[in-house]
Amino acid sequence: MSGVENADTKTAVIDLLGVLAYGTLIGFDRMAADARLAPDLRRRAVLAVMAADEMRNYELLAVRLDELGADPETAMAPFAEPLEAFHGATAPRTWLEGLIKAYVGDGIADDFYREVAEFLPEEADRTLVQQVLHDTRHADFAVAEVRAAVEEDPSVAGRLALWARRLVGEAFSQAQRVAAEREALTDLVVAGSGDITGIGELFKRLTSAHSARMKALGLSN
Amino acid sequence: MSGVENADTKTAVIDLLGVLAYGTLIGFDRMAADARLAPDLRRRAVLAVMAADEMRNYELLAVRLDELGADPETAMAPFAEPLEAFHGATAPRTWLEGLIKAYVGDGIADDFYREVAEFLPEEADRTLVQQVLHDTRHADFAVAEVRAAVEEDPSVAGRLALWARRLVGEAFSQAQRVAAEREALTDLVVAGSGDITGIGELFKRLTSAHSARMKALGLSN
Numbered sequence: 001m002s003g004v005e006n007a008d009t010k011t012a013v014i015d016l017l018g019v020l021a022y023g024t025l026i027g028f029d030r031m032a033a034d035a036r037l038a039p040d041l042r043r044r045a046v047l048a049v050m051a052a053d054e055m056r057n058y059e060l061l062a063v064r065l066d067e068l069g070a071d072p073e074t075a076m077a078p079f080a081e082p083l084e085a086f087h088g089a090t091a092p093r094t095w096l097e098g099l100i101k102a103y104v105g106d107g108i109a110d111d112f113y114r115e116v117a118e119f120l121p122e123e124a125d126r127t128l129v130q131q132v133l134h135d136t137r138h139a140d141f142a143v144a145e146v147r148a149a150v151e152e153d154p155s156v157a158g159r160l161a162l163w164a165r166r167l168v169g170e171a172f173s174q175a176q177r178v179a180a181e182r183e184a185l186t187d188l189v190v191a192g193s194g195d196i197t198g199i200g201e202l203f204k205r206l207t208s209a210h211s212a213r214m215k216a217l218g219l220s221n
Numbered sequence: 222m223s224g225v226e227n228a229d230t231k232t233a234v235i236d237l238l239g240v241l242a243y244g245t246l247i248g249f250d251r252m253a254a255d256a257r258l259a260p261d262l263r264r265r266a267v268l269a270v271m272a273a274d275e276m277r278n279y280e281l282l283a284v285r286l287d288e289l290g291a292d293p294e295t296a297m298a299p300f301a302e303p304l305e306a307f308h309g310a311t312a313p314r315t316w317l318e319g320l321i322k323a324y325v326g327d328g329i330a331d332d333f334y335r336e337v338a339e340f341l342p343e344e345a346d347r348t349l350v351q352q353v354l355h356d357t358r359h360a361d362f363a364v365a366e367v368r369a370a371v372e373e374d375p376s377v378a379g380r381l382a383l384w385a386r387r388l389v390g391e392a393f394s395q396a397q398r399v400a401a402e403r404e405a406l407t408d409l410v411v412a413g414s415g416d417i418t419g420i421g422e423l424f425k426r427l428t429s430a431h432s433a434r435m436k437a438l439g440l441s442n
Contacts (some may be wrong), residue, residue, distance in 0.1 A: 025262070028269050032253035041294045041301075045283065048249050048276050049290070054271035058266060073262045080262075 011184035013125055014068060016116060018075030019178065019185075020132060021061040022083050023109070024126070030087050036096035043095070043145075048139050049093040050102065055131035064128055078182065082174040089170045096149055096156070103142035104213055105167045106134045111209050112175075115147050115202055119192025143216050150218045163217040167212065232405035234346055236290060237337060239296030240304075240399065240406075241353055242282040244330070246297070247304050249275040251312075255319035264316070264366075271323065271359050278353035285349055299403065303395040310391045317370055317377070318384050324363035325434055328354045329392060332430050333372045336423055340413025367438045382440040389431065 032052035038044035065160040090105070092098035110133040117129035150157045179186045193199045214221040259265035269302035283293040311326070313319035331354040338350035371378045400407045414420045435442040 016358065022262075025266060025269065028273065029257065032250065032272070036250070041243075041297055045246060045276075045279060045293075048246065049280060051253070052249065052273035052276035055270050059270060062266065072266075088287055169304075 008184045008187060009121055010068070012188035013120060013122070014065065014070045014075050015078070015182050015185040016113075016120070016129070016188075017061050017065050017068075017125070018070075018072075018077075019079040019083075020113065020129065021058055021072055022076040022079045023063065024054040024058040024061065024132065026083050026087055027051070027106070028058070030091075031102065034092055034095075034101070037092065037093055037095040037098050046100070046141055047098065050135075051181060053135060053138075060128060060132055064125070068209050079178065079201075082134075082177050086174045090167050096160060099142040099145050100160060100164055101167055102134075103139055103146075103217070104164045104210070105171060107139065107213050108168060108171060108206060108210050110134055111206050115205070116189055116192065119188055146217045146219075155217055160217075161214070161221070164214060164217075174192055183191065229405045229408060230342055231289070233409035234341060235286065235291045235296050235345070236299070236403050236406040237300075237334075237341070237347070237350070238282050238286050238289075239291075239293075239408075240300040241334065241350065242293055243297040243300045244277055245275040245279040245282065245306050247308055248272070248327070249279070251308050252319075252323065255260065255316075255322070257312055258313065258316040258319050259366065260316055267362055268319065268323070271356075272360075274356060276358055281349060281353055287345070289317055300399065303398050307391050307395045311388050317367055317381060320363040320366050321381060321385055321438065322388055323355075324367075324438070325431070326388045326392060328360065328434050329389060329427060329431050332427050333396075336426070337410055337413065340409055364437050366438075371439045380442055381438075382435070382442070385435060385438075385440060386440075 006201035028051050031047055031054065035044045035051060038047060065072045065075050069112050090101060113129055114133060118128045120126050120129070146160065150160070179189075189202075190199065193202050211221045231313070249272050252268055252275065256268035259268060286293045288294050311322060313322050334350055335354060341347050345353060367381065369383070373396045400410075407429045410423075411420065414423050432442045
């Protein structure tokens, strides 16, 4: 690997940890606010605990950025705007919308980061990225809540499916923006995927896992 | 100890864990929102981590309430209104007000709970209450930030001192309301303190520790 490639790879790693770090910080914010939509204190506490877990992950990411000689604040800065735009456009109005956002939105993001982690040169970074992905116990909670609500009142399913589609649309639109602006990170994903066919297959895996989540929720995709 | 006294003590323990649990839940909420007042991402993350710690404590309290056969939601319910009233009346408008609230407000509450913990019959509950009090690293951060701000612009000291007085006033007013409504808890504090002189000494210790905190902040009491 040449010196230039090394520098590019380092930029890509810092970008990846930076976007993950800002993601945890704003994910914390938004989930903390969404917890207030809960119908009771028990459910409110579940979402608040999910939000709190984000900050545990933030701390791990900030420590690693420091180790790499990158200031966490500087590393996060390029991702503040697209992530704020995503969350601004997808503020849940109901408890169920909030849960679907946590499950469907974080699910697709986690799948993407899990794949990209495999392209990282350092074992420590690969492990760290896997570690900061969302806990599956949260997924189980969201699925149980949404399924129960849809079973009780099947008429909500259409509106919630539409909401999930909007989430994915907004996520892809902001991801495209990041891809256009952060060349080193995009190069890492392209090189890791091999070629254009590899990228196509990556997206196929992402959309197929998304369909499986929608099915688990009892919603049409 | 008679059966009646035992039942009263159990009620008092559940009340204490219930008020602490709701305190963590709303403390989380408020600090998560206050983190948005931070002047930069680094500071915002510090307050968000403090907020997240509250939910770690919530989980410990909820587990213990379950062990005692008490539903956490039911145990918290009587304290929702006074705690919401306290936080509603003391929503910080600036980053420094938020920090002072976390340091001065949580400080006086922690001192009180630390003393009351000593009156609890079970070692497990005494240890748990000590464990869920706020981390002192937060105190150090708040002190450093406020001192630096006051040194830079001494004219803010008067306004911040007034804010701290208002916090303490609101806290005592809601505490009195709780004391009037939760007889078993009040009885525990009175019995633990020994007599009226003991209560007086307890309050003297609370106000003297509060004065020390104000001094540490560089504010007059």
